[in-house]
Amino acid sequence: MKTYFSALFLCFVLFSSIAKAADKPLIYKINLKKEIGSTTWLYVQNGLREATELDADGILIHMNTYGGAVVFADSIRTALLNSQIPVYVFIDNNAASAGALIAVACDSIYMRKGATIGAASVVNESGEKMPDKYQSYMRATIRATAEAHGKDTIMHGKERIVTWRRDPIIAEAFVDEYVQIPGIVDSTHILTFTVDDAIKYGYCEGIAETPDEIITKLLHYPQYTMKEYRATAFDEVKGFLTNPALQVIFIMLIIGGIYFELQTPGMGFPSIIAVAAAVLYFTPLYIDGLAEHWEIAVFIIGLILIVLEIFVIPGFGIAGVSGIVMMIGSLSLALINNVEFDFSGVSGNAAGSAVFEVFAGLVLSVIAITWLSSRIGAKGFFQKLALEATQQVSDGYISVSQEPAGLIGKTGITKTVLRPSGTILVDGELYDAVSELGFIDKGVSVLIVKYETGQVYVEIEYIKN
Secondary structure, X not given: OHHHHHHHHHHHHHHHXXXXXXXXXXXXXXXXXXXXXXXXXXXXXXHHHHHHHOOOOEEEEEEEEOOXXXXXXXXXXXXXXXXXXXXXXXXXXXXXXXXXXXXXXXXXXXXXXXXXXXXXXXXXXXOOEOOHHHHHHHHHHHHHXXXXXXXXXXXXXXEEEEEEOOOHHHHHHXXXXXXXXXXXXXXXXXXXXXXXXXXXXXXXXXXXXXXXXXXXXXXXXXOOEEEEOOOOHHHHHHHXXXXXXXXXXXXXXXXXXXXXXXXXXXXXXXXXXHHHHHHHHHHHHHHOOOOOHHHHHHXXXXXXXXXXXXXXXXXXXXXXXXXXXXXXXXXXXXXXXXXXXXXXXOOHHHHHHHHHHHHHHHHHHHHHXXXXXXHOOOOHHHHHHOOOOOOOHHHXXXXXXXXXHHHOOOEEEEOOOEOOEEEEEEOXXXXXXXXXXXXXXXXXXXXXXXXXXXXXXXXXXXXXX
């Protein structure tokens, strides 16, 4: 009996522990501690997918970034706004530029002492501010992101006050120095908040030094389980290969490689470049589910049609045009997240971005082809890629021997019948010769009158009396 109760007690403790563990909320953490780009966008995509599969109770973005590409920041902020799981962000030190846009998209913002958020103007690779049309787009995007969090109703005595949870005008001031907010920023500076300012004006929900402090003290989860997204080496490579700038270069190499291969006999270096670029372009898109079998098949069929048009079908007509259209269409469609032939879920921005990338690659390929065509055979590295030297007569280069030219004026004997060509004997040497006046019989004395195009010309020698 004692053994029975002991076993029953152990089962109770075990099931209690399991139930207690099951009651712990799951927090899924995604690190954004590098430049915002294709790789960080991949982190967020995979992290959100895994968090949803695990039915996480919250997602914590651990951020420390100076910004990055706006196009990827926009994709990340859209994904976070559409997340069914609450998203929190911990600004470890910096949330600048694209990082500020992502932070504003999160449901709650927490910051470490000394951290900053803001300075979201669009700049180029050199850090110079882009023209106003780019700033206008960023202003509208970050304002819409702030507005997406809606408004709060605050009771001040008997007065009901409705205010934005995140003031959209403040969000605009992160981007545009001409936005003036009395008491916050004048019209000469782009707004950047410290922790105290962010809390005061609704852009920070609390101060914390660690993610654990956020979860236990600010989210009030004394017991919790944390799962962190771990990027693999494949993620890093895939993120690198799906960078739009690199994809444009791949397109340029594909088109350029095909062009130069068609200009030379056999299969050589240009075809290797084109095939390698095509593999690097389509492989990560195929693995990611963007490029489908039929899209890759369309690309191959288009290439075959172009080859047939050049080498088999005379002129340039339907096959060539169809091949070009199919290749461009395939490269564009591979960038769009369609399901087979269903494009209902594809946004206009995504389609426009895909077409822009492909045409940018085409333009660069035309420029590169024109430049390389003028450089091949010239000085430097390109000198070895083609034979440009010419063999001039003035340099001593001749196509045939000029020795028979010295025979002009000499006489010889026909060794064969000239009909009108045959063989003659001159100074004990045999030469091929052509009669200037038609048939000449064998054994007749002839006079060599000229030497042209490697051929000796003769006439019958008439002896003067």
